[in-house]
Amino acid sequence: MTAPFGARLAAAMDVYGPLCVGLDPHPGLLRDWGLADDVAGLRAFSHGVLDALAGKVAALKPQSALYERHGAAGVAVLEEVVAAGRRTGTLVIVDAKRGDIGSTMAGYADAYLRDGSPLAGDALTVSPYLGFGSLTPAVEAAAASGRGLFVLALTSNPEGASVQHATGPDGTAVAAAVAAQAAALNAAELASTGGTLGSVGLVVGATTGDAAQRLGVDLEAVRGPLLAPGVGAQGAGVPELARVFGTARHAVLASSSRAVLAAGPDRASLLAAAQNAAREAAGALR
């Protein structure tokens, strides 16, 4: 069996720096790249990013929504991105933020986390807001195939606070309970593998300020990767990363989409922007 996702990601971050580049082919971005907002444009964008960055960054994160909006042909392009990751060894985090009741979650797990599925990258973003336990089929499928999950904990959008900052009957903040459940899964994985980074990550936006500390979200105890979107276009810079993550910063995978993609379509400029962002993130997090 292949090494667990957490171990593979830790190795990739050591080599390439703690940066994930998001593939977010918004209509405006396609236009800025001189491409039509259609499937041919989507494919040209995706292969442009792959040509420039595959094998040169720790991870790529295609945003499923922006592929789905082109219908089945768009999803086929997402499958090409997943296949290219497999070919080049670059980790692919499929950002589909799936979440559903257990039996339906099993369908998503089959689609995104099973060997042989064309949509199965190395990890999937999932939403625990139908109850963390509803993610069990995904947790089991990921563990069985050496894949990873990124569970939404403290998202970068301001609306997230109304749910994630709320407290349950025992006074624990929802985001803190999500983090504790991820921590328990990672503790079990690491006890059996002896590794240092588990495969159940959290999403904690770089824009969330001191929310983790205020809400008692124990990021250090998670012992899994902490995906930090919001770097660049959403206003968070490198200083915010150290502030948001404190002593857990060694586990952070900073994520940037628009700020890096704005350097394209020229391949060399795109690579330079990604490598610069990776260097800055490494400086702030190591």
Ligand SMILES: O=C(O)c1cc(=O)[nH]c(=O)n1[C@@H]1O[C@H](COP(=O)(O)O)[C@@H](O)[C@H]1O
């Ligand atoms: O899961 C994510 O990646 C994610 C979580 C979150 O809290 N906030 C967030 O912006 N994202 C994703 O990150 C990407 C935005 O990246 P930027 O263009 O760098 O702002 C989009 O694909 C979002 O869906």
